[in-house]
Amino acid sequence: MAQPRPQHRESDHPAPPMNNGDLIEIDNLKKYFPIQSGFLRRHVGDVRAVDGVTFSIRRGETLGLVGESGCGKTTTGRLIARIFEPTDGSIRISTNGDATDVASLRGEGLHDYWRRVQVIFQDPYSSLNPRRTVSQIIAEPLVCLTEMSAAERRDRVGELLELVGLDPRHAERYPHAFSGGQRQRIGIARGIALNPELLVADEAVSALDVSIQGQIINLMVRLQRELELTYLFVSHDLGIVKHISDRIAVMYVGKLVELCSADGMFRRPRHPYTEALLSAVPRPNPKAKAARILLPGDVADPANKPPGCPFHPRCRYAQEVCAQDEPEWRNVGDEEHRHLVACHFADTLELKGVLQAETTAGTTQ
Amino acid sequence: MANQIVGPEERRTEHQASSNQAPILSIRDLHVDFRMRNGVVRALHGVDFDLAAGQTLGLVGESGCGKSVTAQAILRVIPDPGEIRKGQIIFRPSSRSSGREIDIAALPPKSPLLNEIRREHISLIFQEPMTSLSPVHTIGDQIGEACRLGRSVSRSEARDQSIELLRRVGIPRPEQRIDRYTFELSGGMRQRAMIAMALASDPNLLIADEPTTAIDVTIQAQILDLLEELQQDTGMSLIMITHDLGVVASVADRVAVMYRGVVIEDASCEELFDNPKHPYTRGLLSSVPDLTTPGKSDIATIRGTVPHPFAVIPGCEFHPRCDHFMEGVCDVRFPEETPVGPRPNASDHVTRCHLYTVEKPEEESDGTAATAAPRE
Ligand SMILES: Nc1ncnc2c1ncn2[C@@H]1O[C@H](COP(=O)(O)OP(=O)(O)OP(=O)(O)O)[C@@H](O)[C@H]1O
Ligand SMILES: Nc1ncnc2c1ncn2[C@@H]1O[C@H](COP(=O)(O)OP(=O)(O)OP(=O)(O)O)[C@@H](O)[C@H]1O
Ligand SMILES: [Mg+2]
Ligand SMILES: [Mg+2]
Numbered sequence: 001m002a003q004p005r006p007q008h009r010e011s012d013h014p015a016p017p018m019n020n021g022d023l024i025e026i027d028n029l030k031k032y033f034p035i036q037s038g039f040l041r042r043h044v045g046d047v048r049a050v051d052g053v054t055f056s057i058r059r060g061e062t063l064g065l066v067g068e069s070g071c072g073k074t075t076t077g078r079l080i081a082r083i084f085e086p087t088d089g090s091i092r093i094s095t096n097g098d099a100t101d102v103a104s105l106r107g108e109g110l111h112d113y114w115r116r117v118q119v120i121f122q123d124p125y126s127s128l129n130p131r132r133t134v135s136q137i138i139a140e141p142l143v144c145l146t147e148m149s150a151a152e153r154r155d156r157v158g159e160l161l162e163l164v165g166l167d168p169r170h171a172e173r174y175p176h177a178f179s180g181g182q183r184q185r186i187g188i189a190r191g192i193a194l195n196p197e198l199l200v201a202d203e204a205v206s207a208l209d210v211s212i213q214g215q216i217i218n219l220m221v222r223l224q225r226e227l228e229l230t231y232l233f234v235s236h237d238l239g240i241v242k243h244i245s246d247r248i249a250v251m252y253v254g255k256l257v258e259l260c261s262a263d264g265m266f267r268r269p270r271h272p273y274t275e276a277l278l279s280a281v282p283r284p285n286p287k288a289k290a291a292r293i294l295l296p297g298d299v300a301d302p303a304n305k306p307p308g309c310p311f312h313p314r315c316r317y318a319q320e321v322c323a324q325d326e327p328e329w330r331n332v333g334d335e336e337h338r339h340l341v342a343c344h345f346a347d348t349l350e351l352k353g354v355l356q357a358e359t360t361a362g363t364t365q
Numbered sequence: 366m367a368n369q370i371v372g373p374e375e376r377r378t379e380h381q382a383s384s385n386q387a388p389i390l391s392i393r394d395l396h397v398d399f400r401m402r403n404g405v406v407r408a409l410h411g412v413d414f415d416l417a418a419g420q421t422l423g424l425v426g427e428s429g430c431g432k433s434v435t436a437q438a439i440l441r442v443i444p445d446p447g448e449i450r451k452g453q454i455i456f457r458p459s460s461r462s463s464g465r466e467i468d469i470a471a472l473p474p475k476s477p478l479l480n481e482i483r484r485e486h487i488s489l490i491f492q493e494p495m496t497s498l499s500p501v502h503t504i505g506d507q508i509g510e511a512c513r514l515g516r517s518v519s520r521s522e523a524r525d526q527s528i529e530l531l532r533r534v535g536i537p538r539p540e541q542r543i544d545r546y547t548f549e550l551s552g553g554m555r556q557r558a559m560i561a562m563a564l565a566s567d568p569n570l571l572i573a574d575e576p577t578t579a580i581d582v583t584i585q586a587q588i589l590d591l592l593e594e595l596q597q598d599t600g601m602s603l604i605m606i607t608h609d610l611g612v613v614a615s616v617a618d619r620v621a622v623m624y625r626g627v628v629i630e631d632a633s634c635e636e637l638f639d640n641p642k643h644p645y646t647r648g649l650l651s652s653v654p655d656l657t658t659p660g661k662s663d664i665a666t667i668r669g670t671v672p673h674p675f676a677v678i679p680g681c682e683f684h685p686r687c688d689h690f691m692e693g694v695c696d697v698r699f700p701e702e703t704p705v706g707p708r709p710n711a712s713d714h715v716t717r718c719h720l721y722t723v724e725k726p727e728e729e730s731d732g733t734a735a736t737a738a739p740r741e
Binding site (some may be wrong): 057064068069070074145167169170176179203210211212214215217218237238240243245246263265266271279280282283284286292294299301304314355356 | 664
């Protein structure tokens with residue numbers, strides 16, 4: 001953990017103060033995984049899993065993070081939780097109004113950080129140790145990061161199981177005796193065990209059936225209100241993301257392509273990738289053959305990114321400039337309703353959202 | 366090639382002549398128990414359904430209702446201490462009426478026929494990619510192995526086929542990824558590697574257990590299209606286990622809804638979405654978050670939670686959570702399978718709910734029970 005960090009800028013960049021209301025600020029964050037080859041494990045290139053993302057999460061909000069599979073969402077979550085060390089860029093957390101540089105944390109300071117930021121992992125099977133009982137799994141953060149007595153831990157585990165809708169009598173069973181969805185609740189119970197400030201929920205409800213999914217989402221919303229939680233909510237389920245998120249960020253091969261309010265995005269997306277994503281959500285109606293926008297060509301590859309806009313080879317609106325210049329990350333909304341996007345033609349394209357036109361609004365669609 | 370039961374060529378021609386033939390799979394009264402030290406989990410207690418050759422059955426239901434155990438039972442890979450207590454799993458690898466029928470439930474665990482079925486006829490995409498992908502072999506080794514099973518394919522041919530499969534399931538740069546280990550892949554890539562592995566043996570029946578939960582919707586669409594294409598080309602039959610009712614609506618021909626180890630409603634896909642009958646099915650359909658309404662709102666849910674797996678609930682298992690609970694009926698008798706489709710007494714839409722059973726509870730007093738069916 002406490003290794004010296006590679007080529008990380010220290011003082012050449014005086015940190016600006018944190019924006020009021022922000023809990024976490026991420027600036028130009030990068031994570032490259034080296035690709036090695038041959039017997040000598042020669043370094044032949046990098047998987048640019050996260051390639052310069054900048055955003056902040058406001059205290060008490062839910063920020064949804066969506067995007068193509070493999071685009072770096074989990075890696076971003078792990079960087080924020082300091083499970084991975086960034087290759088470059090900074091993460092700052094607001095501590096009583098002051099900004100703390102997360103990269104500089106060591107020892108007790110890092111433990112403190114881990115109490116404040118917790119993760120619910122994507123794969124409930126491999127993230128739950130099969131040789132430990134459910135109560136041991138949920139108590140793990142309590143053991144590592146608190147001074148609770150065994151009796152206090154037992155009470156807390158019982159409380160947590162009830163909170164996520166599991167029978168406390170299950171506490172002594174092993175994870176394999178639970179269904180996928182039940183296991184996911186165990187992960188949520190562990191995630192909230194320490195009353196964290198920020199919970200990174202990585203596909204936290206994707207193994208659940210819709211009725212339980214709804215219960216867990218409603219539960220997360222309730223917990224958020226009661227415990228003043230902030231969520232980074234990573235999911236492929238756009239219906240769920242829309243319901244829980246205040247703002248949504250869309251990622252494509254290691255970069256953000258769009259970030260704005262949930263309704264704003266669903267009403268009028270500004271990036272062609274977002275438009276395609278929204279169009280591909282399967283609707284629960286067998287007769288509605290969706291007007292899906294098919295993305296031609298190969299799925300983007302973070303080890304071999306195209307020049308210019310990374311989406312241009314698959315974009316049906318692409319022009320010459322898209323293959324040459326990387327689009328700037330800019331605001332196309334107003335100051336109050338910021339709508340950030342990285343597309344050369346964000347101002348002129350009329351992209352299609354999925355929100356029903358409100359009855360009050362003029363019907364242009 | 367060394368296909369002993371029926372080859373792909375034969376399958377294809379059968380497929381074209383299909384329609385009124387015997388189902389490829391018929392499950393009858395299937396019971397699976399997990400005998401634990403402190404109790405018995407009745408994971409399945411009387412599952413029935415048919416799958417017509419070349420068709421897609423969507424299997425949906427509450428978490429823990431037994432979907433994965435059903436899939437595991439069909440391949441006889443139920444983990445310990447689970448076992449089939451009763452029932453039949455009739456598999457008809459060739460759909461001609463003269464074709465043979467195999468009761469998979471009755472085969473001895475080590476029978477060569479069972480191995481042959483697993484190798485060449487039925488593939489399972491497991492819900493948790495890491496349970497069936499090995500962490501110590503590259504994905505290429507694992508998919509190549511599946512390509513070579515039961516067929517005389519050289520190592521390099523198998524490698525080429527694996528690369529092609531990886532490409533078709535949407536993995537970029539497959540010629541390099543093939544030499545990677547699973548921990549180097551993202552969640553969705555692992556899932557796609559699993560799908561490639563399951564397709565490598567060119568199965569007659571593919572059981573896909575939540576195959577796209579970790580995959581974004583654009584790649585999901587690509588994979589669903591690929592499965593449909595394979596079904597058209599090879600006549601493959603498909604059981605799609607998923608909690609995503611949007612996926613079910615877009616791929617399934619029929620849908621079976623399970624609750625606590627039984628199928629509580631079974632209908633054609635359109636009929637089920639248009640005309641759901643069981644209060645649980647209705648609850649499920651109304652819990653789907655709607656994409657198209659503005660604003661943040663609570664998601665509709667079904668009240669209560671799934672009871673403890675050890676619990677034995679008398680009568681209809683859903684009654685503690687049901688808004689149409691009828692005392693003295695729902696908590697006493699287990700509901701029979703009742704036809705509820707547009708054609709009376711036809712089995713094309715059936716449900717297990719006392720609202721529809723023939724003898725209405727209050728029939729003696731007045732005739733109102735007939736109108737007790739739930740309305741929104
Ligand atoms: N430990 C690792 N070593 C090498 N490459 C990795 C490692 N972890 C992730 N990657 C690569 O980094 C990229 C981003 O992975 P990540 O898991 O962050 O994606 P994701 O957006 O969470 O995808 P998914 O939606 O499929 O879960 C992928 O190309 C992946 O293969
Ligand atoms: N190895 C096991 N040991 C004991 N009980 C088990 C085991 N596997 C499954 N069960 C029990 O069997 C029941 C059915 O589980 P199954 O995994 O089939 O559910 P599922 O419908 O696939 O749920 P999900 O949607 O959450 O994946 C559950 O009550 C579960 O607790
Ligand atoms: Mg991920
Ligand atoms: Mg399952």
